[in-house]
Amino acid sequence: MSPISVVDRFAVWRERPLAACAIVAAAVAACVISLIAAPGVGGILGAALGLIAIAVAVIDARWFIIPNELTAAGFALGLVYAAATEPQRWASCMRLSPSRLCCRRFSSRHCAAP
DSSP states (O other), rough: OOOOHHHHHHHHGGGOOOHHHHHHHHHHHHHHHHHSTTTTTHHHHHHHHHHHHHHHHHHHHHHSOOOOHHHHHHHHHHHHHHHOOOOHHHHHHHHHHHHHHHHHOOGGGGGOOO
16 A cells, blocks of 8 residues: 555545535634634644644544644644743753653663752
8 A cells, every 4th residue: 555645635625625615714714713812923833733633634534544744743833832932941841851861761760850
């Protein structure tokens, strides 16, 4: 079985124009509501996450799979949102994460809890 790209997954919707119109309306509504609810960077990132969620729902409804590309994009948006909204907290988490990983990986008895 050959892998199907994200673009090929959306190509089937040309056969169903009413469903395609409903999906576009949902995408526009998600973007508008996100920008109204949280103006600024949070609203823009929320709108992008809404579009990714709609894309995942469309692909999952047709093929019962969730593409890794869209999952990674959602994760990346979450990281960008965290860095944009709380830069000090983000910096401390990034500084402490490697040390916590090493402590858990090798031996927790040699490391003090941060």
